[in-house]
Amino acid sequence: MRLLVIEDEQKVADFVTRGLRAERFAVDVAYDGASGWDMASVSAYDLIILDLMLPGMSGSEILRRLRQAKKDAPVLILTARDRTAEKVEHFEAGADDYLTKPFAFAELLVRVKALLRRGGAARADILRVGDLEMDRRTQQVKRAGKKIDLTSKEYSLLEYLAANAGRVLSRTMIIEHVWDQSFEGLTNIVDVYVRHLRGKVDDGHAAKLIRTVRGVGYSISDEVEA
Amino acid sequence: MRLLVIEDEQKVADFVTRGLRAERFAVDVAYDGASGWDMASVSAYDLIILDLMLPGMSGSEILRRLRQAKKDAPVLILTARDRTAEKVEHFEAGADDYLTKPFAFAELLVRVKALLRRGGAARADILRVGDLEMDRRTQQVKRAGKKIDLTSKEYSLLEYLAANAGRVLSRTMIIEHVWDQSFEGLTNIVDVYVRHLRGKVDDGHAAKLIRTVRGVGYSISDEVEA
DNA sequence: ATGTTGTATTCATGCGGCTTTAATGTCGCC
DNA sequence: GGCGACATTAAAGCCGCATGAATACAACAT
Numbered sequence: 010m011r012l013l014v015i016e017d018e019q020k021v022a023d024f025v026t027r028g029l030r031a032e033r034f035a036v037d038v039a040y041d042g043a044s045g046w047d048m049a050s051v052s053a054y055d056l057i058i059l060d061l062m063l064p065g066m067s068g069s070e071i072l073r074r075l076r077q078a079k080k081d082a083p084v085l086i087l088t089a090r091d092r093t094a095e096k097v098e099h100f101e102a103g104a105d106d107y108l109t110k111p112f113a114f115a116e117l118l119v120r121v122k123a124l125l126r127r128g129g130a131a132r133a134d135i136l137r138v139g140d141l142e143m144d145r146r147t148q149q150v151k152r153a154g155k156k157i158d159l160t161s162k163e164y165s166l167l168e169y170l171a172a173n174a175g176r177v178l179s180r181t182m183i184i185e186h187v188w189d190q191s192f193e194g195l196t197n198i199v200d201v202y203v204r205h206l207r208g209k210v211d212d213g214h215a216a217k218l219i220r221t222v223r224g225v226g227y228s229i230s231d232e233v234e235a
Numbered sequence: 236m237r238l239l240v241i242e243d244e245q246k247v248a249d250f251v252t253r254g255l256r257a258e259r260f261a262v263d264v265a266y267d268g269a270s271g272w273d274m275a276s277v278s279a280y281d282l283i284i285l286d287l288m289l290p291g292m293s294g295s296e297i298l299r300r301l302r303q304a305k306k307d308a309p310v311l312i313l314t315a316r317d318r319t320a321e322k323v324e325h326f327e328a329g330a331d332d333y334l335t336k337p338f339a340f341a342e343l344l345v346r347v348k349a350l351l352r353r354g355g356a357a358r359a360d361i362l363r364v365g366d367l368e369m370d371r372r373t374q375q376v377k378r379a380g381k382k383i384d385l386t387s388k389e390y391s392l393l394e395y396l397a398a399n400a401g402r403v404l405s406r407t408m409i410i411e412h413v414w415d416q417s418f419e420g421l422t423n424i425v426d427v428y429v430r431h432l433r434g435k436v437d438d439g440h441a442a443k444l445i446r447t448v449r450g451v452g453y454s455i456s457d458e459v460e461a
Numbered sequence: 462a463t464g465t466t467g468t469a470t471t472c473a474t475g476c477g478g479c480t481t482t483a484a485t486g487t488c489g490c491c
Numbered sequence: 492g493g494c495g496a497c498a499t500t501a502a503a504g505c506c507g508c509a510t511g512a513a514t515a516c517a518a519c520a521t
Contacts, residue, residue: 052339181254192246224387
């Protein structure tokens with residue numbers, strides 16, 4: 010799950026970002042309107058959290074452009090309390106939800122999760138691959154009924170694999186979804202994390218779920234090897 | 236499918252190349268304009284990805300020359316964000332699509348596939364030859380309903396044959412489409428790979444799909460031998 | 462501040478499988 | 492039969508991947 014936060018107040022941005030990362034989302038931040046628009050238009054985010062009062066380019070403008078560009082990621086608007094009059098206007102412009110500052114993080118989180126659930130029609134709350142089970146709400150992972158502890162990165166990687174079970178995912182795609190970087194130099198970080206996952210998920214089980222496709226990437230599935 | 240990437244930034248070039256190779260394309264890279272032009276003018280590529288900002292010879296110049304030389308491979312332009320004004324100009328000069336840096340690989344891949352589909356006369360997503368079936372999106376191959384595992388090279392070769400089912404393809408043409416530039420000189424590598432394919436595709440089946448045409452090359456078809 | 466713990470990332474090495482070469486056997490054609 | 496073209500197999504080389512350990516980093520407690 011990749012989120013973009015567009016917010017110029019450093020404090021608010023950090024607060025939101027940290028909280029969301031703790032919930033294991035991959036979060037990018039833009040501190041002004043122009044770069045916010047750049048990032049939003051380039052990458053496919055699952056959700057955008059957008060402050061309306063921005064230097065460079067206003068939040069309204071970004072929202073308008075996004076919808077014009079047929080980007081359909083849900084947008085959660087942040088704004089000052091005394092501006093609620095503009096609320097309707099922004100809903101019409103394509104905002105999906107609305108939060109007035111100051112707000113509690115818990116409140117934000119509820120809405121973020123609601124939007125993600127609604128948005129991704131196909132998004133299942135529980136992912137299953139063979140006897141592996143991932144609960145996306147509680148972030149609990151079990152194999153054959155036994156609970157598995159994963160770190161943030163491990164969880165994100167496994168979730169991405171499981172959400173695309175059966176498909177082979179290239180390292181490039183994995184890096185883009187699970188890490189927020191694109192052009193970093195050559196690194197084997199994906200390999201290393203796959204090893205970590207195998208250690209926790211596959212080791213000790215006869216049926217290996219995680220499969221390497223040489224020259225291509227990795228995939229997870231419960232198909233039995235020939 | 237053979238692609239050429241002309242891009243001087245090492246990191247971007249590596250990133251793109253790696254990602255595309257994982258998608259089983261044969262990818263050549265040129266790190267400056269001059270060698271890019273050389274390669275593009277000599278070999279037949281199915282698609283060219285072209286950075287505009289290049290040392291040696293500018294991307295615009297390469298594009299202009301290509302069209303003048305009646306090379307009709309689709310061209311996907313890469314450029315910096317603040318140069319979008321030149322967009323129209325390049326479309327008129329014969330560019331087929333456009334991507335501003337930085338971009339997400341997923342975005343690039345979508346466009347590459349779109350261009351290849353458009354160009355290749357209604358490129359089908361599923362290729363069928365007799366009871367052989369190739370799904371180009373998932374890269375799954377089946378014969379008589381049974382799944383077949385192929386390596387990257389084997390897959391590329393079979394795809395090239397199947398996409399031209401019924402036609403006889405010479406060894407030279409096969410090498411040009413399936414292998415990248417690192418290849419030259421006399422070699423029987425095509426024969427060897429045809430053997431690999433026969434082992435996986437034809438052995439154990441009464442109807443042989445892969446046919447040798449003496450003195451010419453190979454072809455795949457479900458026509459019964461006379 | 463300092464140490465401690467857990468996590469993220471980089472690095473170096475060894476192994477195995479894909480790729481490629483090469484050598485030999487077989488077939489078709491004149 | 493003899494030549495050339497293709498088939499087949501074995502083996503070498505190389506690249507990609509797996510792996511374990513070392514290092515950097517952040518969070519937290521003392």
